[in-house]
Structures are given as structure tokens and as C-alpha cells.
Amino acid sequence: MVSIKKKLIGKQTYYYLAYTFRHKGKIQKKEKYLGKKIPENIEAVKKEFLSEIYKERWYPLFDRIKRNYSEELSSMPKTAREKEIKNFSIKFTYDTNRIEGSMLTLRETADLLEKGITPKAKPLDDIKEAEAHEKVFHDILDYKRDLSLQIFLYWHKKLFENTKSDLSGKIRQHQVVIAGSRFIPPFPAEIYPLLSEFFRWYDKNKSELHPVELAALAHLRFVTIHPFTDGNGRISRLIMNFVLHKHWFPLLNVPYEGRTSYYNALERAQIKKQDNIFVQWFFKRYIKEYKKYL
Numbered sequence: 001m002v003s004i005k006k007k008l009i010g011k012q013t014y015y016y017l018a019y020t021f022r023h024k025g026k027i028q029k030k031e032k033y034l035g036k037k038i039p040e041n042i043e044a045v046k047k048e049f050l051s052e053i054y055k056e057r058w059y060p061l062f063d064r065i066k067r068n069y070s071e072e073l074s075s076m077p078k079t080a081r082e083k084e085i086k087n088f089s090i091k092f093t094y095d096t097n098r099i100e101g102s103m104l105t106l107r108e109t110a111d112l113l114e115k116g117i118t119p120k121a122k123p124l125d126d127i128k129e130a131e132a133h134e135k136v137f138h139d140i141l142d143y144k145r146d147l148s149l150q151i152f153l154y155w156h157k158k159l160f161e162n163t164k165s166d167l168s169g170k171i172r173q174h175q176v177v178i179a180g181s182r183f184i185p186p187f188p189a190e191i192y193p194l195l196s197e198f199f200r201w202y203d204k205n206k207s208e209l210h211p212v213e214l215a216a217l218a219h220l221r222f223v224t225i226h227p228f229t230d231g232n233g234r235i236s237r238l239i240m241n242f243v244l245h246k247h248w249f250p251l252l253n254v255p256y257e258g259r260t261s262y263y264n265a266l267e268r269a270q271i272k273k274q275d276n277i278f279v280q281w282f283f284k285r286y287i288k289e290y291k292k293y294l
Contacts, residue, residue: 002046002276004038005031012036017049021057050276054213058283061294062212062249065286068293069250085141090114091253093133096237098256102126125163132159133234140242147202147218147239149195152227155238159231167229171195176229181263183270185226194225211247215240216282217275224270250290258285 005018015034020027032049039045073081094102094109104112104126108119113134118127136158143151157169173188186194198221206214223236241251254262265281268274287294 002050004034004042017046019049019053054210054283058212058287059210061287062210065290065293066249069290070248072293086114088251088253089134089137092137092237092241092251093130095253095256096234097126097130097133099254099259099262100231100233102129104130128162129159132162136238137241140238141245143242146206146246147199147242149199152222152235152239156228156231156235159234164230170229171227172229174229176226178226181267183224183267185224191225191227195227198222198225211243211249212283212286213279214247215243215249215252216279218243219282220266220269220275220278223266250293252282252286252289254285 002017002019005016007014007016014036015038017032017034019030022028030053032045032052034042034045076084090110090113091106093113094104094106097104097109103122104119108122109130111117112119112127112130136155139155139158145151153169153171160168171191175187176185178185201221202218205217209217219236219240222239223232226232228235237254244251261281262285265278269276269278
């Protein structure tokens with residue numbers, strides 16, 4: 001996290017931006033000199049400072065992951081690649097739905113999606129939503145155009161048309177709360193302006209930001225708008241993987257067992273209005289997931 005530090009030299013005070021992080025078990029620090037007073041555009045300066053750090057510390061690692069992952073993928077037979085995607089889709093479907101309250105186990109999800117075996121004594125809606133989620137996941141892998149409100153509504157409709165038809169594919173018209181969170185989602189009247197702003201931001205930054213950072217921010221910004229009555233988390237995680245896949249990066253799963261740190265990073269970023277809190281969590285999670293390619 002970036003903080004403002006001051007140093008007193010003689011009778012003069014000088015200001016710096018400071019960023020500390022742990023690398024190979026040691027605390028590292030980077031600083032940026034601001035001058036004798038804090039600039040009026042300090043937030044923009046902070047953003048630029050973080051961008052410089054990301055480019056130096058994180059981007060080379062992501063690019064190495066992509067390169068080694070692509071080499072491995074290109075050497076695999078088609079059947080093996082298809083099996084790899086199937087395994088990911090099962091785990092991703094299990095975790096993303098389990099985070100949202102599904103009662104299906106990983107084994108039940110695998111049997112359902114691989115063998116068509118319907119689990120007994122489990123909610124029918126959980127079963128239908130697992131099947132729907134995997135179909136939408138494959139839709140995003142095949143989708144060749146870019147993000148739009150229409151595709152968001154379509155994916156949401158397909159996720160819930162067989163379980164929550166009254167809200168599937170519809171922007172909410174009422175206020176909602178997130179159980180256990182201090183973050184209050186925007187009011188209904190704010191949603192369409194915020195979505196318009198989201199797409200302006202995305203169109204402006206999709207060629208400027210590193211794809212891993214773009215995926216993290218698209219996830220955070222969409223789930224913060226919270227445009228649907230239900231399913232915002234699932235759609236935001238699908239968006240995240242759409243961005244990664246579009247740029248040929250390995251996909252990312254948020255495991256159910258790691259949901260606490262995930263929720264905490266989201267909530268802190270939303271409450272403090274500091275995107276970098278979630279972005280840094282996302283970066284670390286991505287590196288941890290794909291350290292074998294480093």
C-alpha cells in the first residue's frame with residue numbers, strides 16, 4: 001500500500017511516497033520524491049507510482065507465466081488440452097457456486113458435469129445452476145467479441161433462467177445488501193450511469209493495462225457496481241476469466257477455502273475506495289496459482 005512519508009532535514013520538510021513489500025522473506029521499500037509540499041494531484045501521482053511498481057515487480061512474472069504456459073499448451077495433444085479445460089471448468093464451477101452457497105461437493109459437481117450423475121438429496125437449484133454455469137463458462141471461452149452490457153445480461157440470463165427466472169438477465173430496481181459486508185452497493189438509480197462509466201473505463205484501458213491487472217480491475221469494478229439482485233460474484237469471476245482468456249493467459253479460480261481473504265480484499269478495496277488493495281491480492285493469488293511456470 002502506498003503511503004505519504006515526510007523527512008525533516010534541518011528545518012525543511014520533504015515529502016515522499018513509500019511502498020513496502022515482502023520479497024524472498026525480506027522487507028523491501030520503494031520511494032518516490034514529491035518535493036517540499038504534497039502535490040494537489042496526489043492521487044494521480046500515487047496511481048502512476050503504483051503503475052511503475054507493477055511494471056517492475058509483477059508484469060515480468062505474469063509474462064513469464066504466459067510464455068511457459070503457452071509452450072506447455074502447444075506441446076499437449078488436443079485431447080489433453082480439452083481435458084485440462086474440463087477439469088478447470090469443474091473446479092471453477094464448484095468453487096464459484098460454493099462461495100455463493102451451493103451445497104454440492106466437488107465430487108458431486110464432477111460426477112454431474114462429467115458423467116451426468118445427479119446427486120441425491122441436494123437442492124435442485126444448486127444442480128441446475130452448476131450445469132448452467134459450466135455452459136456459460138464455455139460460452140465465454142468461445143465468445144469472440146468484447147465486453148458489453150448485452151453480453152453481461154445474456155450470461156446472467158443463462159445462469160439463472162431455470163432457477164430464478166424473475167431476476168435472470170435483469171438489472172435490479174431495488175436496493176440490496178451484502179450479508180456480512182460493511183460495503184453498501186450503489187442505489188438502483190446509480191447503476192446504469194456506473195455501468196456506462198465501467199464500459200468507458202474498459203474501452204480506454206483494455207489496450208493500456210496489463211491483462212492480469214485488467215482482469216482484476218474488471219472483476220472489482222463490476223462486482224462493486226453490483227447490478228444484479230443475485231449472481232454478481234459469479235458474473236464478475238466469469239468476466240475476470242474472459243479477460244485472461246482473451247489475452248491468452250491462464251485462467252484463475254478463487255477456491256472456496258480461500259474465500260475469507262478474497263472477501264476481505266474486496267471489502268477493504270470497496271470501503272477505502274483503493275483498487276490497489278484488491279489488485280495486490282489478485283496478483284499474489286495469480287502468482288501462487290501458477291508458480292510452477294516460474
